[in-house]
Amino acid sequence: MSDEFQAESEVTSLSVSDRVAAEALIVEVDGYEGPLDLLLSMGRSQKVDLRQISILHLAEQYLAFIEQARDLRIELAADYLVMAAWLAFLKSRLLLPPDPEDEGPSGEELAAHLAFQLERLSAMRDVAAKLMARDQLARDFFARGITEDVARVRRVTYTATLLDLMQAYSRIRTKDDFRPYVMDRGSILTMEQALEKMRGLIGFAGDWTDISSYLPDGWSNDPKKRRSATAATFAASLELAKEGKIDIRQGETFAPIQIRRKADRDER
């Protein structure tokens, strides 16, 4: 590309065919990836180490190039024109003696930085090429062809903190404080309740007694309460029979169920 450029920079008169060739060059310019790319390729054409490059010479080269390109194509990319303006400024800085009043960076500093940028870009291009020249996976070396599925076994562990625990308990207890939950169970007699009541009474009953007489007071009228109390009392009776404390009998199906204290048996 740099050769083409040099050839192009010698164009002076513009015949139609020259113009076409020059246009082609402009297309080529667009092919450069930005002014730095163009500068780098110009710099390389100086055939010196990028660190020793003459930035002044490079700036002149670039400006001449842009000038020429602009004659042909005014709509040159803004990037190139900005670079041209900056290089023109740099060139003046490099040529004029430094102004002691000026606090900005010196021409030499600016030029050094541009040289650094060019060298860095050049270096990155070199290593990019080296990188791509490496052996690559699925091209030069290969991964396993037959792979085995790894079954994922998910194990879930649960955590809770002491605070969670205490808050949960507080929540429950607090709920109890305010919720008259007894009402919910108002019409339900638990077996434990029935048992407690029966244990107290059983000692006095020496003869067969209908278990319905063991229903607690106030549980016989409401059908709902009576049902629950009867069931609980019956279950409690069975329990007491199992413990060997009472005998239990029923004459026939649906006949009253009777219990009586088991004779001559002390409670342990």
Add this chain to the structure above:
Amino acid sequence: MSDDREESLFEAPPMAEQERMVEAILFATADPVSIKELMGRMPHGCEPAEALVHLRKRYEGRGVAVVKVGDAWAIRTAPDLGFLMQKETVETRKLSRAAIETLAIVAYHQPVTRAEIEEIRGVSVSRGTIDQLIELEWIRFGRRKLTPGRPVTFVVTPGFLDHFGLETARDLPGIKELRSAGLLDNRPPPGEPLEEDEDEDDGQAPLFEDEA
């Protein structure tokens, strides 16, 4: 590389080299490879059948083995190492509200029956919740209660104490302490004097904050 191939058109590579080739091909190919295909892919003059014998021997007792699959050959995991082909991932989740409440009740009331837990919670306790706590080894069965039906009871385990940093379940703060720690609801129970409310406000200093 292409030079090697050129050469090999005239002279087959040494057997050790052929073995390497077979090894690489079997490793990288997505399907078992037949002898015929090996011959097609290896330089001219190679004898993959012989190379396979060597290779097979080399892998004897290793973590993978050279095996014959139909007419073709492949490298496969040694059968005794199949258990390695699973990955266990551990996920940590917060305990559900039902579970933490049940656990709290067991901790505070142990030994406690399921009926008692339900009584305290005011809702039924699902079997899954109990099972989960048992599986976590935070609760276990205690002695049966000497009440009708001899229901089983639940108690907390040493693992529970360990997890929650307690020496004994008795170290759990009582209701009063919970209240003064601001862990209990501030609404005064109906009919109770309001001064308790003030007490609670005083006691808001959260006793357990640094443990959270």
Add this chain to the structure above:
Amino acid sequence: MSDDREESLFEAPPMAEQERMVEAILFATADPVSIKELMGRMPHGCEPAEALVHLRKRYEGRGVAVVKVGDAWAIRTAPDLGFLMQKETVETRKLSRAAIETLAIVAYHQPVTRAEIEEIRGVSVSRGTIDQLIELEWIRFGRRKLTPGRPVTFVVTPGFLDHFGLETARDLPGIKELRSAGLLDNRPPPGEPLEEDEDEDDGQAPLFEDEA
């Protein structure tokens, strides 16, 4: 087999056995496997790092090799046998020059912002170029820079290392020379404030600092 595992809770299997296990696990997958994952899959008490040293040695000069990719390990065919694998070769989309250079800049300068990539290339980087590299899973977003605007950075992935056969990003070709030549320095244009640089020194520990 589960018995073996149970036992191993108390005593790790012998090193030869551990080597077999690592071998089986690495053979079973196309992706590199981290030491952590190896530990997770092998019986309790195993030391895959040590087993890997033995295994790597065992495969030296063979048709396949045990290679390190970042923090993980994989088995890959020996590069000199690539010619046998034409069938397995995956045609990759040809990368544009912009993409190749951008990739190299990310690799050598990571973590690097888009603005820095543009500064180095002297041209704006199109979204498509970045997207293509991300899609290839060769670059990914790194930490945000602690400079004004907190711009995102790009870093290369383990997949990049795997693809180019690199153990770590420190093994990139020529990186030492570039560093000693100062070509990886972030040198601001003269006349620009240096504060940005200071920030970077504080916040963004350069990946290769230990080499500097």
